[in-house]
Amino acid sequence: MADRNVEEGRELLERAQNGDEGAFSELVRIHQSEVFTLALRLLGNYELAADAAQETFIRAWRALPKFRGDAALSTWLHRITVNTSWTLGRRAQRHNAVDIDEVAPIGDDTQPSPEAVAENAELQARLRNAVTDLPDAHRAVVVLKDIYGWSHAEVAESLDISVTAAKVRLHRARKRLKESLWREMV
């Protein structure tokens, strides 16, 4: 079954690379939540994340003929999402378009597994909010490194900072997250 899905995905990708809009729309349908979730976690704003997701797929469509398949399609889309999110985030900051009241708590509509709920739903919810409340620069590092498993070097390159700076930001962000999670319990 998994092989069949992989085969279908490959076929869709090939058709999309040959200009088949229908095939690309199917790929968008498959990857839309993944792309939108990453943008939302990076930007912390629902409207902006929706714009970023849309722009990501348009950029992907333009660049698709150049996609050689060295990495998985989702990994490639993640990179485009991150770059697009930075562009839109910077633009929004310049135009003061981000309304603080519009900032949506990340993961409000998510459905954690029953095991996770049983284990510590309150802690999970608090963590999602704590990630949202982090300063932009710190949130970016935590999302890419600790949630999406990027290396320090990849994070540094994406943010155009040194590896040392990325590590320092991560250190501060983790410390802040830990403090906000366990503040009331200590």
Place this chain on the structure above:
Amino acid sequence: MRAACLPNRIRLTSDPSFNSGHVSECLRCQAEAAKYRTLLRYLMEIRSQLVPAPAGLVEVVGRGLSRVTDVPKKSRVREVAFAASGVVAMAGAVTLWRRRVSA
């Protein structure tokens, strides 16, 4: 926090599995390490918790694609126009050359 804890706490923030002689004996540092391990585990779990994309995203992207595919069509029209103007110029040059030859 004791002075001996400080350098270990800094290491534990970066690497919760870090285990020095001090950490293996200090319950406070072990508790700190446990908190960071829990934090990292929850952060990793967040990845699988997808937020549904806004309704209609596929359609909006689809409309956007049509605009993108217009670009090559426009450039093809430009190419045809450029080629046509080249042909006209050539024809003009040939006509002028013939007039000169006949004169």
